Amino acid sequence: xxxxxxxxxxxxxxxxxxxxxxxxxxxxxxxxxxxxxxxxxxxxxxxxxxxxxxxxxxxxxxxxxxxxxxxxxxxxxxxxxxxxxxxxxxxxxxxxxxxxxxxxxxx
Amino acid sequence: xxxxxxxxxxxxxxxxxxxxxxxxxxxxxxxxxxxxxxxxxxxxxxxxxxxxxxxxxxxxxxxxxxxxxxxxxxxxxxxxxxxxxxxxxxxxxxxxxxxxxxxxxxxxxxxxxxxxxxx
Numbered sequence: 001x002x003x004x005x006x007x008x009x010x011x012x013x014x015x016x017x018x019x020x021x022x023x024x025x026x027x028x029x030x031x032x033x034x035x036x037x038x039x040x041x042x043x044x045x046x047x048x049x050x051x052x053x054x055x056x057x058x059x060x061x062x063x064x065x066x067x068x069x070x071x072x073x074x075x076x077x078x079x080x081x082x083x084x085x086x087x088x089x090x091x092x093x094x095x096x097x098x099x100x101x102x103x104x105x106x107x
Numbered sequence: 108x109x110x111x112x113x114x115x116x117x118x119x120x121x122x123x124x125x126x127x128x129x130x131x132x133x134x135x136x137x138x139x140x141x142x143x144x145x146x147x148x149x150x151x152x153x154x155x156x157x158x159x160x161x162x163x164x165x166x167x168x169x170x171x172x173x174x175x176x177x178x179x180x181x182x183x184x185x186x187x188x189x190x191x192x193x194x195x196x197x198x199x200x201x202x203x204x205x206x207x208x209x210x211x212x213x214x215x216x217x218x219x220x221x222x223x224x225x226x
Contacts, residue, residue, distance in 0.1 A: 088212070
């Protein structure tokens with residue numbers, strides 16, 4: 001089965017750049033999607049197909065994907081960006097898979 | 108307004124059944140594949156099941172295969188999840204979500220319905 005590995009937590013200073021990684025075997029060959037989930041709320045799609053932003057998502061959110069690692073980058077981090085972030089892919093052997101999630105703390 | 112509203116959750120004893128529903132509005136329901144994703148208390152997201160727009164393709168996570176059945180009624184803009192032989196480990200907040208056909212991502216999510224399996 002296909003697995004995605006994320007760090008449990010990432011911290012970033014206010015106004016700096018946060019990078020959240022998502023590791024998987026040859027993940028660069030797959031489409032990676034990223035979701036933001038704030039406490040008590042449903043997940044929100046922030047990046048689709050590696051690097052595309054849905055309408056309404058700030059340009060500060062960007063994504064990349066190559067080799068065995070996909071990365072969500074949040075520039076000029078704000079207090080409102082504190083949330084759990086999940087990566088997700090579709091794999092032919094496992095169907096849809098989510099990473100374990102990363103808690104982003106803005107200091 | 109684009110919306111998904113889940114219902115049907117509750118407290119149920121191990122081994123019993125429950126049926127979840129998800130009502131869609133504000134978009135063309137039968138253009139979208141639909142999915143159930145769950146989240147156990149304090150844990151991450153877990154994909155549970157998905158169904159194509161015409162019910163022609165259905166998939167389940169190994170953890171629920173043989174116990175859960177997904178279905179949809181496009182005339183009623185509704186998605187369902189029949190859950191049988193429930194276990195304590197099925198306790199979770201169950202979300203329905205639509206998959207945007209061009210993006211491949213889950214673009215619309217409901218607020219979830221809580222299922223608690225306990226004696």
